[in-house]
Amino acid sequence: xxxxxxxxxxxxxFLNSCSRLDVAVQFASTYVANKADDYFDTNxxxxxxxxxxxNKDFVKVQKIIFPQMAAELxxxxxxxxxxxxxxxxxxxxxxxxxxxxxxxxxxTFSAKAVLFADQLTSKQxxxxxKTFDKKMNDLKEDESSKDSYKKMKKQFDTWMxxxxxxxxxxxxxxxxxxxxxxxxxxxTRQLLAHEFVTAYPDKxxxxxxxxxxxTHFDDAYENRFSKTxxxxxxxxxxxxxxxxxxxxxxxxxxxxxxxxxxANQLVKISKN
Numbered sequence: 001x002x003x004x005x006x007x008x009x010x011x012x013x014f015l016n017s018c019s020r021l022d023v024a025v026q027f028a029s030t031y032v033a034n035k036a037d038d039y040f041d042t043n044x045x046x047x048x049x050x051x052x053x054x055n056k057d058f059v060k061v062q063k064i065i066f067p068q069m070a071a072e073l074x075x076x077x078x079x080x081x082x083x084x085x086x087x088x089x090x091x092x093x094x095x096x097x098x099x100x101x102x103x104x105x106x107x108t109f110s111a112k113a114v115l116f117a118d119q120l121t122s123k124q125x126x127x128x129x130k131t132f133d134k135k136m137n138d139l140k141e142d143e144s145s146k147d148s149y150k151k152m153k154k155q156f157d158t159w160m161x162x163x164x165x166x167x168x169x170x171x172x173x174x175x176x177x178x179x180x181x182x183x184x185x186x187x188t189r190q191l192l193a194h195e196f197v198t199a200y201p202d203k204x205x206x207x208x209x210x211x212x213x214x215t216h217f218d219d220a221y222e223n224r225f226s227k228t229x230x231x232x233x234x235x236x237x238x239x240x241x242x243x244x245x246x247x248x249x250x251x252x253x254x255x256x257x258x259x260x261x262x263a264n265q266l267v268k269i270s271k272n
């Protein structure tokens with residue numbers, strides 16, 4: 001369920017697109033509190049509690065998980081710098097390791113997520129349901145192959161600099177042939193939202209749901225979507241490998257610098 005993934009999503013966003021990770025870390029609790037308010041219309045006491053407790057858990061993330069992320073980024077930088085052919089299996093293995101680190105981040109916040117859910121009122125659950133439904137409708141209207149192309153191109157540009165015409169053509173061809181799984185994604189999120197709303201009145205059921213969504217997120221997704229999403233993800237990894245193997249010397253240099261810069265920032269933050 002999207003709101004329970006806030007810490008996870010935050011890390012993905014700032015690691016991928018923010019050149020100053022220390023700034024992202026500084027405003028992490030505010031970002032999460034604002035997102036929680038967006039979905040639940042939280043009061044001042046809840047917002048303060050969420051920010052304070054998020055910061056306590058986020059310290060653990062900085063000290064334990066950030067160095068592991070940094071090591072993975074440095075390893076990737078070494079591979080790119082060596083000018084070795086980027087093998088799809090090797091890239092998939094690296095992606096899986098980083099994904100597992102993100103799941104470790106999510107597990108760090110699990111206990112506090114349970115406590116936060118216990119603070120929600122029935123009125124806030126109704127508010128959540130209405131807000132969630134609206135966001136799903138907006139998602140249905142906004143996501144398209146064109147949007148997918150723009151988002152993926154932005155990521156490539158962020159990491160390795162402006163894409164070449166050949167790379168952009170390959171990306172455009174891919175996004176047209178593999179449109180975003182919007183319908184499946186919406187259906188699965190709606191199932192999870194319904195499960196949360198149904199579980200909310202009973203404290204034990206509520207606790208079990210929040211623990212499931214924060215400690216075994218992969219298992220929470222509807223099986224049909226999980227299979228389809230995995231198949232598309234495998235295609236994305238193959239695409240990334242193909243585009244990376246078409247890098248210019250300037251792009252290679254930029255990617256190595258970007259990877260090492262992110263890694264060094266993570267190490268520095270972990271020592272603060």
